[in-house]
Amino acid sequence: MDKSSMDFLLTLLNTPSPSGSEEDIQRKWLNYTKPFADEQRADGAGNAISIINPEGTLKIMLAGHCDEIGFLVKDIDAEGYIRVEKLGGISHKPALGMKVDILGEKEVVTGVFGVNAEHQGGTGDGFSFSDLFIDCGASNREEVAKLISIGDTAVYHRSPELLFGNKISGRGLDNRTGAFIAAETIKRLKQKTFPASVAAVSTVNEETNMGGAYYAGAAIQPDLAIVIDVTFAYDYPGSNRGGQPEVKLGGGPVLAVGPPVNKKAGLGIKETAEKQGINIQYELTPRQTGTDADKIRYTGSGITTVNVSLPSVICTLLLKQQASRI
Numbered sequence: 001m002d003k004s005s006m007d008f009l010l011t012l013l014n015t016p017s018p019s020g021s022e023e024d025i026q027r028k029w030l031n032y033t034k035p036f037a038d039e040q041r042a043d044g045a046g047n048a049i050s051i052i053n054p055e056g057t058l059k060i061m062l063a064g065h066c067d068e069i070g071f072l073v074k075d076i077d078a079e080g081y082i083r084v085e086k087l088g089g090i091s092h093k094p095a096l097g098m099k100v101d102i103l104g105e106k107e108v109v110t111g112v113f114g115v116n117a118e119h120q121g122g123t124g125d126g127f128s129f130s131d132l133f134i135d136c137g138a139s140n141r142e143e144v145a146k147l148i149s150i151g152d153t154a155v156y157h158r159s160p161e162l163l164f165g166n167k168i169s170g171r172g173l174d175n176r177t178g179a180f181i182a183a184e185t186i187k188r189l190k191q192k193t194f195p196a197s198v199a200a201v202s203t204v205n206e207e208t209n210m211g212g213a214y215y216a217g218a219a220i221q222p223d224l225a226i227v228i229d230v231t232f233a234y235d236y237p238g239s240n241r242g243g244q245p246e247v248k249l250g251g252g253p254v255l256a257v258g259p260p261v262n263k264k265a266g267l268g269i270k271e272t273a274e275k276q277g278i279n280i281q282y283e284l285t286p287r288q289t290g291t292d293a294d295k296i297r298y299t300g301s302g303i304t305t306v307n308v309s310l311p312s313v314i315c316t317l318l319l320k321q322q323a324s325r326i
């Protein structure tokens, strides 16, 4: 991966984008794709769209959601402690003692998640989400209210890091990496000549309601939608595949197979990968994919959709073998 691409990936990963607060990351995504996009727009739902060859005979859409799971401020008590609600399927297991960034209207406020201390008769290791509060250092509600309002979003304070030189660990790799791949793909395609129009879309709200994907699909009405997301790899201690085929970190992109995705289009991706010497892994999606693909395919008179994912272990992606083989 060249330096500008790597810098862009790190920019995305360093930009908080909890579902519903994607404006900042979308601005950066549109800025990066501007030099090679023939057409750009943002829609009312918050999607960012960059298109190459808009007059192309065949319309292809690449979609990766830019939002991440996080928290929503629900209460500030008289002493200035903040309580939050979950935004998407976030786990509170790592919260204890973890720093958290609250995206206030004027600035980002950093606080720390805590519970009533065990040695003072409070919560032990088995704490529940309702035991948690955030201390941002303010003395009372009035001080907090100058910077934070009910409904502000928050994310764990966590920067991306390279592990062992070739893996990347960080918050929200699901799915800023997908938005990244959509952008990088049109950047590379722009250097080639081909008859298709390709719209890269950084979608919003996937983690909470998939509304962004719905409106992107409905507006673009592509002949083929390729949805890029992350999925589980199973090569870690004690993992349970739950009947899924083996997926390894670094084993190649993961193609969804099952009713929600188009078999013929999936076969085309498989054959192309074989020609390029890229190993494909599979995940079974017998009902839903759990990605933007599930909404895009329901738009218009039905969109031919496929879903390709990066394997991820906990919060780690193998960088060189995956992201560089876009």
Ligand SMILES: [Zn+2]
Binding pocket: 065, 174, 175, 206, 229, 230, 291
């Ligand atoms: Zn995702």
